[in-house]
Amino acid sequence: MNRESCRLALDLGTTTLAGRLLGAGGEVLAEGKLPNPQAALGGDVVRRMELALDGAGQRLQALLAGGVEALVGELLSRAGLPKASIAAAAAAGNPAVCHLLRNLPVEPLLFPPYRPNDPAGSFHDAAPWGLDLPVPLYLFPLVSGYVGGDLVAFVFSQGPCRPGNMFLDVGTNGEMALFTGERWLCTSVAAGPAFEGGEISCGMALENGAVTGVRVRGDVLELKVAGGVSPRGLCGSGLVEAVGAALEGGLIDRRGRIVQPDEVPTNLARYIAETPAGRVLRLYRDAATDLTLSQEDVRRFQLAKGAVRAGASCLLQKAGVEEGEIGRLVVTGAFGFSLGSEALKRVAMLPANMVDKVRFVPGGALSGVGRFLADPEGPAKVRTLASALRPYPLSGTPAFEKAFLKSLDF
Numbered sequence: 001m002n003r004e005s006c007r008l009a010l011d012l013g014t015t016t017l018a019g020r021l022l023g024a025g026g027e028v029l030a031e032g033k034l035p036n037p038q039a040a041l042g043g044d045v046v047r048r049m050e051l052a053l054d055g056a057g058q059r060l061q062a063l064l065a066g067g068v069e070a071l072v073g074e075l076l077s078r079a080g081l082p083k084a085s086i087a088a089a090a091a092a093g094n095p096a097v098c099h100l101l102r103n104l105p106v107e108p109l110l111f112p113p114y115r116p117n118d119p120a121g122s123f124h125d126a127a128p129w130g131l132d133l134p135v136p137l138y139l140f141p142l143v144s145g146y147v148g149g150d151l152v153a154f155v156f157s158q159g160p161c162r163p164g165n166m167f168l169d170v171g172t173n174g175e176m177a178l179f180t181g182e183r184w185l186c187t188s189v190a191a192g193p194a195f196e197g198g199e200i201s202c203g204m205a206l207e208n209g210a211v212t213g214v215r216v217r218g219d220v221l222e223l224k225v226a227g228g229v230s231p232r233g234l235c236g237s238g239l240v241e242a243v244g245a246a247l248e249g250g251l252i253d254r255r256g257r258i259v260q261p262d263e264v265p266t267n268l269a270r271y272i273a274e275t276p277a278g279r280v281l282r283l284y285r286d287a288a289t290d291l292t293l294s295q296e297d298v299r300r301f302q303l304a305k306g307a308v309r310a311g312a313s314c315l316l317q318k319a320g321v322e323e324g325e326i327g328r329l330v331v332t333g334a335f336g337f338s339l340g341s342e343a344l345k346r347v348a349m350l351p352a353n354m355v356d357k358v359r360f361v362p363g364g365a366l367s368g369v370g371r372f373l374a375d376p377e378g379p380a381k382v383r384t385l386a387s388a389l390r391p392y393p394l395s396g397t398p399a400f401e402k403a404f405l406k407s408l409d410f
Helices: 043-079 095-102 150-157 236-248 267-271 297-319 342-345 364-374 378-388 398-407
Strands: 006-012 014-022 028-035 086-091 123-124 137-139 163-171 173-179 184-190 210-217 220-225 272-273 277-286 289-295 328-333 359-361 390-392
Touching: 006 043, 006 095, 006 150, 006 277, 006 364, 006 378, 014 043, 014 364, 028 043, 043 095, 043 328, 086 150, 086 364, 137 272, 137 297, 150 163, 150 173, 150 378, 163 297, 163 364, 173 297, 173 328, 184 297, 210 236, 210 277, 220 236, 236 277, 236 289, 236 342, 267 272, 267 277, 277 297, 289 297, 328 364, 359 378, 364 378
Parallel strands: 006 086, 086 137, 163 328, 184 390, 328 359
Antiparallel strands: 006 014, 014 028, 123 137, 163 173, 173 184, 210 220, 272 277, 277 289
16 A cells, blocks of 8 residues: 555444545544435334335445445545545445345345355455445455344454453444353344434434533533534433433433432422423423433333343353453444443443443444454454354344343333
């Protein structure tokens, strides 16, 4: 690579497309995100795959390709580089998004034994998919029909692992992997888009105006807002901390119910309001914004955090590893900002004796794609890692359903 060349790293998420342009020395020349345009047809991958079965595969492919092209164009514009400067390109994504990008049959992902016909892990001419790139695009290998290249990329980004290391990528799907020292186990749970601010009445992506943190200060809910401007909505970390603060202040009970104002013995009761749509937590209000968290929003969050905790519990049980034996839990994903251990404890998203071992890393999958692009032996190393990850299916199993029901309360 010369100094005018760059590498393109892509993370193809269900809700968000993320990308980086990297220089010859690995420096980030530009970074950005855009919503996945496929969300206009379906918020989750199951709905999109069902649409593909009904003949919408080409439309879904075109939407995704258009989104990737727009993202790449934005990155190049920020870096002041022409498209011809891209000397290498790679992408990681979940199995459904990767299949829809290639317009491959989705039946192997929707029906048992949930194994993709083509697990990728190779370079492709992306022109037939609607992408105009000057180089072949490497797609990270898929582990199974429910564990994708994004988890492979995230784990790859962290380098050599020790026994008891666990990895959690939280987005629309919660993908996780555990290294016991003798083997790798991995799984995925459907969390929904709540952690990315999706399907939340006041949810938004991380940008100026997004509430990234909430804490109780006496009788006040203190908001931390990206950009130092007036609040406009909650990103993922803001949602977690808003629920955690409401629990701490007695505004939500352990079952997730927004309580009545007379049940709160402090002036925090003023944050509870009755609206035509039902009882809400009113976090902020001015002439332009009425920032509220509804009972349905809280329930959506409970479903998301319950799925993640249940998945982690089942994975540990399958591996024969106790919660206290986890040495490090590396978390990445769509929260927007890192979360403190106290917030995670309050909302019970992870077992309490694992929370203090959490280390947040931003853009874990993107970092892994970037590391791959910088390593001449990247393809062989990624292939070896992907073949070592053993998938553990959870969806619909009695073990997961039991753990999920136990994980809903705070």
